[in-house]
Amino acid sequence: MRGKFISFEGPEGGGKSTHAAALADALRAEGKIVLLTREPGGTRLAELIRALVREELEDPPVTRSEVLLFLAARAQLVANAIKPALARGEWVICDRFADSTFAYQGYGRGIDVQLLKDLNEFATEGLVPDMTILLDVPPEVSRERIAERQKATATSADRIEAAGEAFHRRLRDGFLALAKAEPERFAVIDSSGAPADVDKAILEAVRGR
Ligand code: T5A
Numbered sequence: 001m002r003g004k005f006i007s008f009e010g011p012e013g014g015g016k017s018t019h020a021a022a023l024a025d026a027l028r029a030e031g032k033i034v035l036l037t038r039e040p041g042g043t044r045l046a047e048l049i050r051a052l053v054r055e056e057l058e059d060p061p062v063t064r065s066e067v068l069l070f071l072a073a074r075a076q077l078v079a080n081a082i083k084p085a086l087a088r089g090e091w092v093i094c095d096r097f098a099d100s101t102f103a104y105q106g107y108g109r110g111i112d113v114q115l116l117k118d119l120n121e122f123a124t125e126g127l128v129p130d131m132t133i134l135l136d137v138p139p140e141v142s143r144e145r146i147a148e149r150q151k152a153t154a155t156s157a158d159r160i161e162a163a164g165e166a167f168h169r170r171l172r173d174g175f176l177a178l179a180k181a182e183p184e185r186f187a188v189i190d191s192s193g194a195p196a197d198v199d200k201a202i203l204e205a206v207r208g209r
Pocket of ligand 1: 012017018040070102104145195196
């Protein structure tokens with residue numbers, strides 16, 4: 001039987017990495033085999049693309065290049081990791097997937113969302129998550145968490161994190177619009193609460209489906 005595919009989405013600092021890992025642990029504790037992966041990344045080539053899009057380059061990718069780089073990484077991850085795992089009957093949890101392209105490059109950068117959906121269909125051969133968990137946080141919480149992490153790890157904001165406030169507002173609104181359009185796939189979870197409460201809400205949502 002084909003495995004289940006769950007993606008985590010949301011603005012930066014929403015806790016996707018933290019809570020995706022916790023869900024993977026909870027499912028593994030129930031005896032499920034889980035591939036926990038991320039976008040961009042998850043394969044050698046896709047991790048190289050990840051490093052490229054985060055690098056401070058003299059000639060940073062123009063928006064069209066940015067779209068194609070994310071899609072190239074996704075095509076590689078889907079073909080070489082996600083589809084094989086699902087075919088083996090495993091669960092796949094992915095930290096970001098196609099909705100990030102629609103939100104960041106579509107709602108955020110202004111590329112036509114339908115065009116992005118068509119390009120994404122080509123990259124993924126039509127693979128859509130069975131369930132998408134949107135971890136929603138107000139921009140101020142998101143900013144606070146990113147700042148704290150930057151302080152703790154002595155790093156600075158990357159190119160996308162550094163995009164202005166208006167961009168981040170469009171991004172959050174975009175994610176919420178995507179969720180509203182497909183309520184049967186999305187579960188929107190407020191992740192401004194304590195980590196244990198958010199984990200509990202996620203597990204309940206997954207069990208509910
Ligand atoms: N991108 C990606 C696109 O533009 N288009 C695309 O198509 C794709 C796929 C990816 C970047 O690429 C862009 C989006 C991104 O800008 P990334 O490093 O993966 O880069 O960026 P994020 O996914 O945003 O990763 P972050 O690490 O910034 O955010 P997370 O994963 O949401 O948050 P997490 O778990 O690392 O937590 C952040 C901090 O908050 C704390 C954690 O301990 C951590 O310190 N935290 C909580 N604190 C309190 N309560 C909770 N419930 C908490 N949950 C986490």
